[in-house]
Amino acid sequence: MRLGGRLQAAIEILDDIETRKRPASDALKDWGLAHRFAGAGDRAVIGNIVYDVLRRKLSIAWRMDSADARDIAYGALLSDAEMSAEGIVAALADDKFAPAPLDADRLAAWESRDLAAAPDHVRADVPEWCAPHLEALFGADWVREGAALAARPPVDLRVNTLKASRAKVLKELARAGAGEAPLLPGAVRVPPLRALGRHPNVQAEPAFQKGWFEVQDLGSQIAARVAAVEPGQQVLDYCAGAGGKTLALAAEMENRGQIHAFDAEKPRLAPIFERLKRAGVRNTQVHANPEDLTPLEAQMDVVLTDAPCTGSGTWRRRPDAKWRLSPQQLERRETEQREVLDAAKRYVKPGGRLVYVTCSLFASENNLQIEAFLRNNADYSEVDARPLWQAAAPAGEATPVFPSHGMVLSPERTSTDGFYISVLQRAG
Structure with a gap:
């Protein structure tokens, strides 16, 4: 043609x-x-x-x-x-x-x-009703942040340290234009497309088939790092989906300890089995039935909840979603998030951590959810997000937004998709 x-x-x-x-x-x-x-x-x-x-x-x-x-x-x-x-x-x-x-x-x-x-919302390329949400988070910079969400995204890869090093992956993907990603020492990036070009199909590469890397946005990789899991721990990835963060957690844990990957939607969970096998992950059990999690109550060192959300932070990759989003959908997501937090907290052991993640930029899905959770759960306190960021992403000068609770990553500030991350500590 x-x-x-x-x-x-x-x-x-x-x-x-x-x-x-x-x-x-x-x-x-x-x-x-x-x-x-x-x-x-x-x-x-x-x-x-x-x-x-x-x-x-x-x-x-x-x-x-x-x-x-x-x-x-x-x-x-x-x-x-x-x-x-x-x-x-x-x-x-x-x-x-x-x-x-x-x-x-x-x-x-x-x-x-x-x-x-x-008009401002036109320059930002966002639905007009969403503009106040972005302005509440980013202040005077919200139009520039919205415009960054309308740019072509890169392809980010997470090096699977169970099987390879970044140098090894970069050598294999040199012809695809891959280079070092910012912030994380184990991340690789293929730059955004130019003109009418096309991205290389990195998943057709032998290195991918060998499990040397996974396609995963840098922000998602950082969220897994912020969870700060350690080898030998007991971890629950609640709302695991296709398992991107599960795989990242397994590598952080060096295949030691135990990860339980759960998602109530079986079709979303289905790809995880092949991904675990390809990545060489051996410390993960997959669960699709809530009843399977009963023995895990109050036993987990870390529970990570990648909660259902509007996905406003991923508009670079799914731009059609921003034009279908409505205030009613936002309200439904807020209800689901409260339910997820209430369900996930039961698995955190005394002294353990609950990590709340969304790919949204709206306060009502993020820091306001945490504010309400802390108000209703006196045995939890928030871990200061600033040192968590510095420990998780030491390889760059980027700075997220730090709202009343947690941290917010964005394309403009951190060269990632939009992510919210908050870490809560249960009293011992």
């Missing part, structure tokens, strides 16, 4: 997402199934255009003075694909599958409008 056909496909997919209010991944998958002639390169470029539009939907539409899918898809080529208007015309010339050309008035708007004059 030439660029014209790829652009037209992206426009159709964007219309599908908007009309049916469905996840971008589902719309892209269905388009691929219906157009099997499209190769991997075609699907990569189409996906880039779709995700670029979704990340910057408001700012591109404002500059185009149009929210039409065709116009903002062209806008994505002019911005993130780093193409000029003349270059686009040349690339689409004589392509019978190309969409109609960009209207002259749309191009004139693009070239004349200064984004600095746009």
Whole structure:
């Protein structure tokens, strides 16, 4: 496929997402199934255009003075694909599958409008109702923080120290453009895409199949480090999902002690078995039934809860989610978080720690949840987040936000996805 056909496909997919209010991944998958002639390169470029539009939907539409899918898809080529208007015309010339050309008035708007004059939530590329949440956390920097959440993300890898070193992984992935990630000595990063390029499929590398590394955002890796588990301890990864943090905890514990990985949603938990095997993890038991955890009550040195949340910290990777999010969904997540904390605390032994993690940037899901928990659980106190950060991420100068409780990581401040982390200590 030439660029014209790829652009037209992206426009159709964007219309599908908007009309049916469905996840971008589902719309892209269905388009691929219906157009099997499209190769991997075609699907990569189409996906880039779709995700670029979704990340910057408001700012591109404002500059185009149009929210039409065709116009903002062209806008994505002019911005993130780093193409000029003349270059686009040349690339689409004589392509019978190309969409109609960009209207002259749309191009004139693009070239004349200064984004600095746009409303704050447009410059930040966030739903207007979310703006007060970001401003409450970041203060005067909230627009810049929102814009960073609309940038293309890198691919972060966690070196599995049970099997390899960072130097060994970097050597294997040199051709993929991998380099050292900031902050952590065991992290590797493939930089964000440029223009219409595509990320290398690192999971097809022999090194991945051998279990030398896992794909895991740097913020998630830091959350596992902040948990400060030690070899020989008893640990529960509550809400373990596919097991990313479980694997990180196992490496920190050097395969010694015992990790219990639990998630009530069996489909989310299913990938963990193959991941544990590939990584060479031997100290983990997997549980899908809450009844299995009864013997663990008041026995765990550390309980890590990666609570269900709005995912506002992951908008770089799942930008469609920010346009589907509603205040009602936020309220449901807050209720679920309270339930998770109340359930998880029963497994912490006297003197043990409860680690609360979300990939959200909203205070109502983060420090306000901890505030309420401490108010209702007098046998818990919070561990100061600042020395925890310094111990977990000693390899850089980045500084998270420290709200009333815990710490908040973000793309702008720590070059990670958005994460909230708080560590609570139960009285001995």
